[in-house]
Amino acid sequence: MTHEDDALEHERASWKPSPGLAVAVSDPVENPGLPPHRARVTDSDPAAMKRAVRTVYTLFYLSLAGSIWAVAAYMIFPIESGRIVDIRNNNLFIGLGIALALLAIGIGAIHWSKAIMSDKEFIEPRHATRGRDATREAAVQGFRDANEESGFGRRTMIRNSLFAALVASVIPGITLFRGLAPESTPENPHAGDPVYLLSHTMWKEGERLAHDPSGLPIRAADLTLGSVVQVIPESLASLSHHDGYLEEKAKAIVLAVRLLPEQLKEADERKDWSYDGIVAYSKVCTHVGCPVALYEQQTHHLLCPCHQSQFDVSDGAAVIFGPAARPLPQLPITVDDEGYLVARSDFTEPVGPSFWERH
Known part of the structure; x- marks a missing residue:
């Protein structure tokens, strides 16, 4: 053994961890578990829950209004006129209507999930295989639970306003297709071909x-x-x-x-x-x-x-x-x-x- 090897062994034997230095140990770390559940304002205050529900369906109806406005703007500012002011207004107001329709649906859905839907933590056990007779019933029960937690079946104003907003949101796009192939007229019989x-x-x-x-x-x-x-x-x-x-x-x-x-x-x-x-x-x-x-x-x-x-x-x-x-x-x-x-x-x-x- 050389002089350098002796010095290295001596250094290893005399080393001690400094105060405050973390040292790995073999004992397992205890699972701290989930933090205690903190109730939301809407969970403890019925008035706050009603306000949240009103906010969500108001946003969905606002989305409906945006879709209707986009269709109206298409008619009010006809791009076929060729005037620059009509072309600008057509693009501006149709874009604003579609943006409002989509933005209101997004904000309403997020507020619904954060303030109204159940936020209780739960554990879903995973199965190695499926296909048993109980699987079909378990799936149905899962839909029942989701419906109960989200309030989708009970809160008719939210449900109906969401359906109306989703259906209306595609109408502006369908309306815009009208300009791609104008209908034939006696003056222009080939307009639609x-x-x-x-x-x-x-x-x-x-x-x-x-x-x-x-x-x-x-x-x-x-x-x-x-x-x-x-x-x-x-x-x-x-x-x-x-x-x-x-x-x-x-x-x-x-x-x-x-x-x-x-x-x-x-x-x-x-x-x-x-x-x-x-x-x-x-x-x-x-x-x-x-x-x-x-x-x-x-x-x-x-x-x-x-x-x-x-x-x-x-x-x-x-x-x-x-x-x-x-x-x-x-x-x-x-x-x-x-x-x-x-x-x-x-x-x-x-x-x-x-x-x-x-x-």
Whole structure:
């Protein structure tokens, strides 16, 4: 044994715990058990219990009022008018109504559980297996106990107001669907047919491609190699919001990209759909309609930022990754006598999500 080993043994033998230092012992720690139950104010004061009950069903009826107001706001401030003030008020007051409806249900449910439902601690023994005849009765008894502890069966005002609030809370959402597919009218017989509406845009033969949002037409010579430009029909710039500017733009928005002509892989029937390496594709993703906007020059890929669908611009905007079910619709283009890019026709297929084509 070395001198260092002797010193270590001596140090171990002479060590004593300092005062106040906790030392582990082999005796088990006694279970302190649950703290004594502390009664709530509502448990000992009937008046407080009545106030809590009134508060809960008042919140549920307030939620009901919020849902009704959201539906009323949808009608009072019609977003179809196209006026900015109506659009702002529509979003503001519908949002406030839905927020009040959901918030009041949440606060009411929490207050119900904390102030009215039984808060006695209990132990539920766990069984290794189930399936005995007594299991069914035990489950029924469990519902009976829960009903008794929560007061759900006895407190009719709370129960009925909760049912009314829950049913009403979904009505604003259902009401908002009304704006997605307006009903047909004699003046607009195709208003309720999304397949028809998405199969026809403002693009037509001779319609110039224009910068968004200025509406200035684009010359083919102005597009440099590798550039990508967001374009709209030239005539769209003169359309007012009241006349459906946003609706038409949402369908007709296009991305024009310039590649080397030899980089394009074009089907025989689409050889004349591009001009000197310039191709134009719908910007509306064929998955759920998000705007496809991210272009990678080296790979010629377009990326949809919502769900990461990728399209190959050099190969007919074919889907190479992601959930999109079909390529981006291509807009046939050429140039006019002044060198401006123009459309040969409208899209030959519906724009947007492919589910619009399903019947």
